[in-house]
Amino acid sequence: MKVTREVLAPGVALTAIQTDKFKSASLSATFLTPLDRETASANALVPYVLRRGCETWPTMGEISVRLEELYGGALEPVARKRGETQCLGLMGSFLDDAYTLEGERVLEPAVELLTSLLLEPVTRDGVFLEAYVAGERENLIQAIRAQMNDKRAYAALRLTQEMCRGEAYGVDRLGSEEAAAALTPQSAWAAYQRLLSSAQVELHYCGSAPVQRVREALSPLAEGLKARRSGPTAALTCDARPHAGGESPREVADHLDVTQGKLSLGFRTGGADARGENYPALLVFSALYGGTATSKLFLNVREKLSLCYYASSSVEAVKGIMTVSSGVEFDKMKEAQDEILAQLEAVKAGDFTPEELTSAKQAVINSCQSTLDSRAGLEQYWLTAAITGSAETPEELIARLERVTAQEVAAVARGMELDAIYRLMGKEG
Amino acid sequence: MEERRYDKLGTRLFHGALDNGLHVFVDRRPGYGKQFAFFATRYGGMDMRFQTQAGWQDTPAGVAHFLEHKLFDTKDGNALQIMAANGSDPNAFTSFGITGYFFQCTQGFAENLRTLLGFVTEPYFTPESVAKEQGIIGQEIAMGDDEADTEVFYDLLNCLYAHHPVRTHIAGTQASIAQITPQTLYTCHGAFYNPANMVLTVVGNVDPEEVMDIAREVVTAPGTGDPARDYGGAEPREAVSHETSRAMAVSAPLFQFGFKLPDPGYGPERLRAQLIGDLAGDLLVGDSSPLYTRLYNAGLLTRSFGYGYEDYPGCAFFALGGESKDPRAVRDQVLAECARLGREGFAPEVFQRAKKAAYGGMVSQLNSFENTAVELAQSYFDGVDYLTFPEVFRSITAQDVAEFIRTWFVEAQAALAVITPGGGAA
Structure with a gap:
């Protein structure tokens, strides 16, 4: 596997991974822009409207036909967030040329489709088509409302909204329903122009083609992006808040018609994040505390005390936040919370065995190594690296993980400060 | 072991069988760092009534899933922890027809495989551990009761089928799992977890002979075969009822609309039936179909939409669903389009394109070790x-596909299940 990162034009970078491991190739283009309450919904709409039609393939039906001709390829609009960066783009997956029935090339026509969708949207009176904007605006509103359907994810979302109220991180990747409802062809077009003129663009390829062929195929896209840029690329910042905001954690509860409660706890990490020296220790800490089936939370809160169906921790390392999520009966919330915090105290005090440490390290290393075997994992890894400005390879990160000590894990644990508590309760509760 | 080469797919598959009837398949993948092993029994949520030497056994709903949880317990502790400590990522699932245990790792494969094969074939249950699990699974069931996606799917199956056990929740209910005792678990384990009713599939950069040797060393129980099961006899050909609806705490109506299909039986015809069902779905409501475009543009479907052909022992169905502001309108338009396609058939280029896309999709799915291992099993x-x-x-x-649509995608075979907003604050 050969990873190449190069700048194709100012603000436009390509990460190309050459490997013949996979039966299909990934191809994506992502705009990176600061997450902002004012623009988040408009930005989120852009990839979905672009995916509706371009000059060569003006309708979804025609795009679908084209994708089917390319052996059932996919090119999907995506709106994500990493830390306080909103990531908007089209992510593609296409059969690798090696497996086509007649030996046809798929990469070049796939890039052609991507280029046209990104740069040549169907317009009317100088802006997006009203019908496309109206349809995708409705879908965006529905997608925001539908976030409550998955109660586990919803509890995590509500926790970060409340905990990071005054920060960009408190803004959802899709923005808000109110902002979405106010979108027009003009405001969506303005967002598109802003992304073209100043957002950092990350192009990604992973497949059997050598980088020269990929670069050549992408050169019309890189040229097109270059021609549309004006001024400097918007810097990607992150409001690092290492400490909890108030004297005591903010507490919030919602009431819905559910039979099982959700308890989510949000922590500031005391400055440990993806950019820091202690990033490997942060990952190992989270695995040991609540990230695996040998973790403190799994063994004690779930298995030993049967308090929860699940209780796990996860880290958003770009921002520097840890969340603990659990599904728990309404009348056991207090008991579960006490136990979750007691287990954190244990890690802070260094009260864990060498076996627990080894197992946590193994789990993180295993997950890191598996990244190398997964196209989606590789795409996410290198996108995050582009945001944090890191050039570290998964192999190098693994080497750092191997060296993490018990002292470093306990030190990271001691930096954790509880900042918000979210409870999802029943209607009567 | 015999080697089978599938050159078009770039796959080399090794196959062997132990004397006790356990079959082993290894899909060797050089160049990868990870390995994936899947150990499964032909025993799922549907298998509640079955025959042992002692006669017919009636067991409560949810035993297969309960057993899946409890098998991780060993005399010395918990296999999950043992394997996690050895750097692997073990898990399991129970479907209607099978229960499978698996792990992925990047090191210590042989040791992890031994542990996997060992804990699945050596049951260890106590009254205390069963009681504790009733608490944990009770929570899992409670959580499932809030999952509208799952509920609407079961609602559809209850419309389509009269008595086939695919109607029953795999995890059971609070009341059904309360009846489970260690003896229930031993009985079911004895009947279904014998090597002749199981299979081991491995994907990754491993030595097939080593896998075979480890299986021979650990899986030493005699094979007693595939127990007879009772799924309640022949189902009526047509859907039992055609519509159902209820309210839950959701933001927009969710629906599943499906057609009851004939039991595809055992053997190669099953794969053919599956591919015909998949192609029919692609041509009817796939991304490039006129119907999908029409429904999407009319705001009747969102991107949450999905569809597929599913088959289990003794049954098969096709379902499509997602969110819609007007599920009945979707149903009516789907039925009208089915009638048209059954009448007019497909243009050759449309059909060839659909086949090309479906082929590319299936090849791409082989990227997933988990998907490949589960499909092989x-x-x-x-x-x-x-x-x-x-x-x-x-x-x-x-x-073939037009004939299939004409015969089976018709009103008599169809049912619509809807969950409407209104249960709780939205």
């Missing part, structure tokens, strides 16, 4: 050689 249980799908595709004609 499932197809072994079904009497199918899964990796022959390129050849089976070639043999399917546009007439």
Whole structure:
């Protein structure tokens, strides 16, 4: 596997991974822009409207036909967030040329489709088509409302909204329903122009083609992006808040018609994040505390005390936040919370065995190594690296993980400060 | 072991069998760092009534899933922890027809495989551990009761079927799992977890002979075969009822609309039936179909939409669903389009394109170790050689698919299940 990162034009970078491991190739283009309450919904709409039609393939039906001709390829609009960066783009997956029935090339026509969708949207009176904007605006509103359907994810979302109220991180990747409802062809077009003129663009390829062929195929896209840029690329910042905001954690509860409660706890990490020296220790800490089936939370809160169906921790390392999520009966919330915090105290005090440490390290290393075997994992890894400005390879990160000590894990644990508590309760509760 | 080469797919598959009837398949993948192993029994949520030497056994709903949880317990502790400590990522699932245990790792494969094969074949249950699990699974069931996606799917199955056990929640209910005792678990384990009713599939950069040797060393129980099961006799050909609706705490109506299909039986015809069902779905409501475009543009479907052909022992159905502001309108338009396609058939280029896309999709799915291992196991249980799908595709004609739609995608076979907003604050 050969990873190449190069700048194709100012603000436009390509990460190309050459490997013949996979039966299909990934191809994506992502705009990176600061997450902002004012623009988040408009930005989120852009990839979905672009995916509706371009000059060569003006309708979804025609795009679908084209994708089917390319052996059932996919090119999907995506709106994500990493830390306080909103990531908007089209992510593609296409059969690798090696497996086509007649030996046809798929990469070049796939890039052609991507280029046209990104740069040549169907317009009317100088802006997006009203019908496309109206349809995708409705879908965006529905997608925001539908976030409550998955109660586990919803509890995590509500926790970060409340905990990071005054920060960009408190803004959802899709923005808000109110902002979405106010979108027009003009405001969506303005967002598109802003992304073209100043957002950092990350192009990604992973497949059997050598980088020269990929670069050549992408050169019309890189040229097109270059021609549309004006001024400097918007810097990607992150409001690092290492400490909890108030004297005591903010507490919030919602009431819905559910039979099982959700308890989510949000922590500031005391400055440990993806950019820091202690990033490997942060990952190992989270695995040991609540990230695996040998973790403190799994063994004690779930298995030993049967308090929860699940209780796990996860880290958003770009921002520097840890969340603990659990599904728990309404009348056991207090008991579960006490136990979750007691287990954190244990890690802070260094009260864990060498076996627990080894197992946590193994789990993180295993997950890191598996990244190398997964196209989606590789795409996410290198996108995050582009945001944090890191050039570290998964192999190098693994080497750092191997060296993490018990002292470093306990030190990271001691930096954790509880900042918000979210409870999802029943209607009567 | 015998080696089978599937050159079009770039796959080398090794196959062998132990004397006790355990079949082993290894899909060797050089160049990868990870390995994936899947150990499965032909025993799922549907298998509640079955025959042992002692006669017919009636067991409560949810035993297969309960057993899946409890098998991780060993005399010395918990296999999950042992394997996690050894750097792997073990898990398990129970479907209607099978229960499977698996892990992925990047080191210590042999040791992890030994542990996997050991804990699945050596049951250890106590009254205390069963009681504790009733608490944990009770929570899982409570959580499932809030999952509208799952509920609407079961609602559809309850419309389509009169008595086939695919109607029953795999995890059971609070009341059904309360009846489970250690003896229930030992009885079911004894009947279904014998090597002749199981299969081991491995994907990754491993030595097939080493896998075979480890299986021979650990899985030493005698094979007693595939127990007879009772699924309640023949189902009526048609859907039992055609519509159901209820309210839950959701933001927009969710629906599943489905057609009851004939039991595809055992053997190669099953794969053919699956591919015809998949192609029918692609041509009817796939991304490039006129119907999908029409429904999407009318705001009747969102991107949450999905569809698929599913088959289990003794049954098969096709379902489509997602969110819609007007599920009945979707149903009516789908039925009208089915009638048109059944009448007019497909243009050759449309059909060829659909086949090309479906073929590319299935090849791409082989990227997933988990998907490949599960498909290999499932197809072994079904009497199918899964990796022959390129050849089976070639043999399917546009007439086959049009005939299938004309016969089965009709109102008499159909049912609509809807969950409406209104249960709770939205």
